[in-house]
Amino acid sequence: MTAPQCTSRPSAAGHTTHGPARRSVLAALGLLGAGGATVGLSGCGSVLAGVAGTGPPHDSLTYWNLFTGGDGGHMVSMEQQYEHAHPNVDLNAVSLTWGNPYYTKLALAILGNRPPDVAISHLSRLPTLAEADLLEPLEPAVLARHGLTADKFTPAAWRKAHVNGKLYAIPLDTHPFVMYYNTEVFKKAGLLRSDGSLKPIEGTDGLIAAMTACQKVTGHYGGVVNINADPATCWRWFDTLYGQLGGQVLADSGTKVVLDDAKASRVLSFQQELTVRRKLMPSSIDGNGVIQTFGTGKAGILFDGEWQFPTYQAAKVPFSMAPVPNIMGGTYHCYADSHSFILPRDAHRDATRRDTCLGLVRGLLDASMIWAQGGHIPAWKPIQDSAAYHKLKPQSDYVAAANAAVYDPGGWYSGAGSDFENIMGFAVAAVEAGQMSPDAAIAQMHSKLSQYASKPAPVGGTAA
Amino acid sequence: MTTNAVTVPTVVDQPRATGAGPRHSGRAGWGMLAPFAVLYLLFLIGPTLYGLVMSFFDGSSVRSGLGPFAGVANYTEALTSADFWSSMWHTVLFTVLTAPPLVIVAMVLAILADRLRHGRWFFRLVFFAPYVVPVTCVTLVFGWLYTPQTGLYSSWLNDLGIPAPSWLADPNWAMVSIALMTVWWTVGFNFVLFLAGLQEIPRELYEASAVDGASPWAQLRKLTVPLLGRTTLLVTMLQLIASLKVFDQIYLSTHGGPNYATRPVIEYIYDMGFTDFRTGYAAAVSMLYFVLLLAVSAVWLLISRRRARRA
Numbered sequence: 122m123t124a125p126q127c128t129s130r131p132s133a134a135g136h137t138t139h140g141p142a143r144r145s146v147l148a149a150l151g152l153l154g155a156g157g158a159t160v161g162l163s164g165c166g167s168v169l170a171g172v173a174g175t176g177p178p179h180d181s182l183t184y185w186n187l188f189t190g191g192d193g194g195h196m197v198s199m200e201q202q203y204e205h206a207h208p209n210v211d212l213n214a215v216s217l218t219w220g221n222p223y224y225t226k227l228a229l230a231i232l233g234n235r236p237p238d239v240a241i242s243h244l245s246r247l248p249t250l251a252e253a254d255l256l257e258p259l260e261p262a263v264l265a266r267h268g269l270t271a272d273k274f275t276p277a278a279w280r281k282a283h284v285n286g287k288l289y290a291i292p293l294d295t296h297p298f299v300m301y302y303n304t305e306v307f308k309k310a311g312l313l314r315s316d317g318s319l320k321p322i323e324g325t326d327g328l329i330a331a332m333t334a335c336q337k338v339t340g341h342y343g344g345v346v347n348i349n350a351d352p353a354t355c356w357r358w359f360d361t362l363y364g365q366l367g368g369q370v371l372a373d374s375g376t377k378v379v380l381d382d383a384k385a386s387r388v389l390s391f392q393q394e395l396t397v398r399r400k401l402m403p404s405s406i407d408g409n410g411v412i413q414t415f416g417t418g419k420a421g422i423l424f425d426g427e428w429q430f431p432t433y434q435a436a437k438v439p440f441s442m443a444p445v446p447n448i449m450g451g452t453y454h455c456y457a458d459s460h461s462f463i464l465p466r467d468a469h470r471d472a473t474r475r476d477t478c479l480g481l482v483r484g485l486l487d488a489s490m491i492w493a494q495g496g497h498i499p500a501w502k503p504i505q506d507s508a509a510y511h512k513l514k515p516q517s518d519y520v521a522a523a524n525a526a527v528y529d530p531g532g533w534y535s536g537a538g539s540d541f542e543n544i545m546g547f548a549v550a551a552v553e554a555g556q557m558s559p560d561a562a563i564a565q566m567h568s569k570l571s572q573y574a575s576k577p578a579p580v581g582g583t584a585a
Numbered sequence: 586m587t588t589n590a591v592t593v594p595t596v597v598d599q600p601r602a603t604g605a606g607p608r609h610s611g612r613a614g615w616g617m618l619a620p621f622a623v624l625y626l627l628f629l630i631g632p633t634l635y636g637l638v639m640s641f642f643d644g645s646s647v648r649s650g651l652g653p654f655a656g657v658a659n660y661t662e663a664l665t666s667a668d669f670w671s672s673m674w675h676t677v678l679f680t681v682l683t684a685p686p687l688v689i690v691a692m693v694l695a696i697l698a699d700r701l702r703h704g705r706w707f708f709r710l711v712f713f714a715p716y717v718v719p720v721t722c723v724t725l726v727f728g729w730l731y732t733p734q735t736g737l738y739s740s741w742l743n744d745l746g747i748p749a750p751s752w753l754a755d756p757n758w759a760m761v762s763i764a765l766m767t768v769w770w771t772v773g774f775n776f777v778l779f780l781a782g783l784q785e786i787p788r789e790l791y792e793a794s795a796v797d798g799a800s801p802w803a804q805l806r807k808l809t810v811p812l813l814g815r816t817t818l819l820v821t822m823l824q825l826i827a828s829l830k831v832f833d834q835i836y837l838s839t840h841g842g843p844n845y846a847t848r849p850v851i852e853y854i855y856d857m858g859f860t861d862f863r864t865g866y867a868a869a870v871s872m873l874y875f876v877l878l879l880a881v882s883a884v885w886l887l888i889s890r891r892r893a894r895r896a
Contacts, residue, residue, distance in 0.1 A: 221859045228647040253647040349733070349754040350840045405733040405751035413735060533862070540860050551844040554754060579645035579862040
C-alpha cells in the first residue's frame with residue numbers, strides 16, 4: 122500500500138479497486154517529483170530526510186525486515202539486545218509484510234536512492250536481487266574485521282549467499298522443511314526406541330509402514346501435508362523428495378528447464394499413492410485443516426516448515442521434530458531457504474557507515490539464540506555449536522537438515538513467493554488431490570516453465 | 586467494490602440534469618468543478634495515460650525508467666497467451682455466476698423486507714450487515730466453513746448422507762464456492778439500493794390497484810417490478826462492473842487455485858506486474874482489461890440514455 126508499488130500498474134489501477142486507486146495517486150505524486158524517479162518513499166525517517174533534502178544522520182540505521190508474528194517478536198528482542206550494546210546508534214527497524222510486497226518495495230526503494238541500510242532477504246531471492254544490481258557485494262576483508270568469516274557459518278547457506286562467485290549476503294538462519302511427529306502416536310505405533318528416540322524411517326516402504334502404523338493408532342490418518350491454496354508447501358514437499366533423487370528443475374539461471382520426467386514422475390506417483398491410493402494422508406486439506414489434524418492427534422506425521430513450531434507448541438500436542446527421512450534413497454536432501462542480511466546498493470554508504478551496518482549484522486547474529494527459539498536453525502556457528510543451543514529441544518534435533526538444504530533454483534522467476542513455486546506447487550497439489558495424473562502434471566510444468574525460460578529476464582542491465 | 590457507493594447518486598441524476606440552467610452560469614460551474622477536475626486529471630487520467638505508454642515498453646519493476654520500446658509485443662503476447670485468456674474467462678465466469686443472483690436475491694429480499702409491518706429495521710440491518718465485514722474476515726470465516734471433511738458445510742452434507750465436494754479445492758467447485766460466499770457477502774449493497782427504489786414507488790398506486798381488484802401477485806408483477814426498472818438497471822450495471830473487478834476474495838481464499846482454476850484477470854496482472862517484475866506487460870494486460878470494462882460501461886450508458894429519452 123505504499124508508494125514503491127505504484128509504478129507497476131497505474132493504468133488499470135484507477136478503474137479497478139480502492140487500493141490500486143490509491144497507488145495510482147501515489148504514482149502520480151511520484152511523477153510530479155523530479156523526473157518521476159523519486160518514487161521510493163522508504164521508511165518514515167527517510168521520507169523526512171528526503172523532504173528536507175538532508176541525508177540520514179550518521180549514526181542512525183534503517184533496517185528492513187519481513188518478520189511478523191512470533192518471528193517478529195523475536196527479532197524485536199534481538200534488536201533490543203543490539204541497541205542495549207550500542208546506545209550511540211539510533212536503530213530504525215521497519216517490519217513489512219513478507220512476499221512480493223516486501224521485495225517490490227525493497228527494489229523500488231533502492232532504485233529511488235532511498236534504500237534501507239540493512240535489509241533481510243531470502244537466499245532464494247538473492248540471485249535476482251544481485252543480478253538486478255540492487256545489492257552491494259561484500260568484501261571478505263571488510264567482513265573479517267567484524268569476525269564474519271566463512272568458517273563461522275553453515276556451509277550450505279554460505280555457498281548460497283554467493284552469486285557469480287561474489288558474496289552478497291550474510292546468512293541468519295536455515296529454515297528447512299522438516300518432519301513433525303506425534304510422540305504419543307509414535308510410541309503406541311512402536312516407532313520409538315525405549316529411550317524415546319526416533320527409529321530411523323527409510324525409503325518409500327519405510328514411510329508407508331510408519332504411516333500405516335500411525336493410522337492404526339489415530340484412526341484417521343498416518344500423516345498430513347498441506348495441499349489446498351498453498352502451492353509453496355506443495356512445492357517444498359515435492360522438492361524435498363525430488364532433491365533426494367538428485368533432480369534439478371532449472372539450469373543456467375532459469376533459461377533452461379531441465380525437469381527430469383522419470384524422477385518427477387516417481388515422486389508425484391508416490392505422493393499420489395500416499396493420498397489417493399492408500400489414503401494414509403488427506404487428499405484435500407487446507408491450512409486450518411492441517412493444524413487441526415496434527416494438533417488434535419488425528420495424524421502421526423506432519424511435513425511442514427520448522428517455522429510452524431510455535432503453532433504446535435501452543436496447541437499442546439505431544440510432538441517432536443526431525444529432518445524429513447531419506448525417502449527416495451539418493452543423497453540426503455530436503456527443501457530449505459535462509460533469511461540473510463543484505464546491504465542494498467547505496468551511493469551514500471562510506472566505509473564508516475558500512476562498518477556500522479556490519480556491526481548491526483554482527484550484533485543480531487550474536488543474539489540469534491533468541492532466533493533459534495522460533496525453530497530456525499541459526500547459521501552463525503558460535504550459536505549453532507553452543508551448549509545452550511544443543512539443549513534447546515526439539516529445535517536442535519534437525520540441524521542436519523541445514524547442511525542437506527536444497528534451495529530454489531536460480532532464475533528471475535524463482536525463489537520464495539515466486540511464480541516458479543506457484544507453477545510447481547499448483548501442479549503437485551492437483552496430483553495429490555487426484556485431479557491430475559503425474560504425467561499430465563509434468564506436461565503442465567514443462568509448458569508453463571518454458572514460457573518463462575524463453576523470455577528475456579526483466580532484471581539486470583540498465584535499460585534507459 | 587466499496588467505491589461504487591459514491592458514484593451512485595451522480596449517475597442516477599445525470600439524465601435529469603441535462604439541459605438545465607442558463608448559459609452564463611457555465612464559468613462558475615467550471616470553477617466549482619476545478620478542484621475535482623484537477624485531481625481527476627492528475628490522479629486518474631494522468632496515470633492511465635502513463636499506463637498506456639508503459640504498455641508499449643518492456644518495463645520492469647527492478648529497473649528504472651520505462652525500459653526498451655516493445656511496440657505491440659506486449660499486446661500480441663497477451664492475446665496469444667493461454668494464461669491470459671483463461672484468467673479473462675475466470676473473471677467472466679465469476680460475473681456470470683454472481684451478477685444474476687446478486688440482483689435477483691437482493692430484489693426479492695428488498696421486496697420481502699419492505700412488506701413487513703414490524704421490525705423492518707431489523708431485517709434491513711441483518712441483510713446489510715455482511716456487506717460491512719472486511720474481505721479478510723469473510724474469507725477466513727468461509728475458509729472454516731468450506732474446510733474439507735470437518736468444515737460446517739461438509740459435516741451438514743455428510744449428516745444428510747450427501748457426499749460433500751471439497752469446495753475450494755475442487756476445480757469444478759472452487760468458483761461456485763467463491764460465488765456463494767460473494768453473494769452472501771455483498772448482497773446487502775444491492776438490497777439497500779432496491780429498498781431505496783421501492784420507497785420511491787407512490788403508495789397510492791397500490792391502493793388504487795387494490796381498489797381495482799389487483800391481487801398482491803399482480804401488484805408485484807405489474808407494479809413493483811416495472812417501477813423498479815430504473816433501479817434494476819442501475820443495480821445490474823453496478824453489479825456487472827463490481828463482479829468483473831473481482832480479486833481480493835479469490836486471492837485470499839484460493840490464491841487463484843486449485844491449479845489456476847479461479848485466477849481472475851486482476852490476479853494475472855498482479856502476478857505478472859509484481860511477482861514477475863514485468864510492469865510493461867502487466868500494463869498491456871491492464872489496458873486490455875480496461876477495454877472490457879469500458880465496453881460494459883458504454884453499454885450501460887447507452888441503455889440509460891435511451892431510457893432517459895423515453896421517460
